[in-house]
Amino acid sequence: MGTLVISYFSGNRHTARLAETIAAAAVESGCDTRLVDVAAMTEADWLALDTADAILFGTPTYMGSAAAEFKSFMDQTSDRWTDQVWADKLAAGFTVATFPGGDKLATLIQLTVFAAQHGMIWVGQDQIGAPVDAANPGINASGAWLGLTATSSRDKTLMVQSGDLETARRFGGRIARAVHRWSA
Numbered sequence: 001m002g003t004l005v006i007s008y009f010s011g012n013r014h015t016a017r018l019a020e021t022i023a024a025a026a027v028e029s030g031c032d033t034r035l036v037d038v039a040a041m042t043e044a045d046w047l048a049l050d051t052a053d054a055i056l057f058g059t060p061t062y063m064g065s066a067a068a069e070f071k072s073f074m075d076q077t078s079d080r081w082t083d084q085v086w087a088d089k090l091a092a093g094f095t096v097a098t099f100p101g102g103d104k105l106a107t108l109i110q111l112t113v114f115a116a117q118h119g120m121i122w123v124g125q126d127q128i129g130a131p132v133d134a135a136n137p138g139i140n141a142s143g144a145w146l147g148l149t150a151t152s153s154r155d156k157t158l159m160v161q162s163g164d165l166e167t168a169r170r171f172g173g174r175i176a177r178a179v180h181r182w183s184a
């Protein structure tokens, strides 16, 4: 089955919506999945992270980088880095910003380097949307393959663009498949 922890920070629930959408898809694919808000870490959350097969890192893009709250979480893991507690776990990342570009790639690079420092194995994005694949309008609309990126929506029932929600759903399925293979 395999275990997945989705660690995230969200100022106004856009990143939370992505995290929840990814989690629902991962659960649907049979993955034991836990959501962890890094702004309110508990001992049980740290234990779940330390024992997971895979960890997802999610943060909004603030000023072209991870939000300060997520960076604080990153810094709190330095003891785990010393002991390489998370080595050989799968890792992946996601971010949301106001603009389709929004310097989101800088955030994903930051998350990738963080995972690499922990000796983790990075899983990227696999979705090709329009205009290359006309059958996939709105999918991976920002055109990023290092991880999942989304653009926020003013529609509070969606929080992010509808195509990004479907992309997040597919990303959750991809991560679950990777976890199954890795934990077999």
Ligand SMILES: Cc1cc2nc3c(=O)[nH]c(=O)nc-3n(C[C@H](O)[C@H](O)[C@H](O)COP(=O)(O)O)c2cc1C
Pocket: 009, 010, 011, 012, 013, 014, 015, 016, 059, 060, 061, 062, 063, 064, 065, 096, 097, 098, 099, 100, 101, 102, 103, 152
């Ligand atoms: C301090 C701050 C900095 C931001 N910087 C960026 C940015 O660099 N690029 C961008 O496109 N949007 C930026 N935004 C917009 C957020 O990325 C966007 O509102 C996102 O949906 C917030 O997600 P959240 O609700 O999970 O916090 C910024 C917002 C804040 C509050």
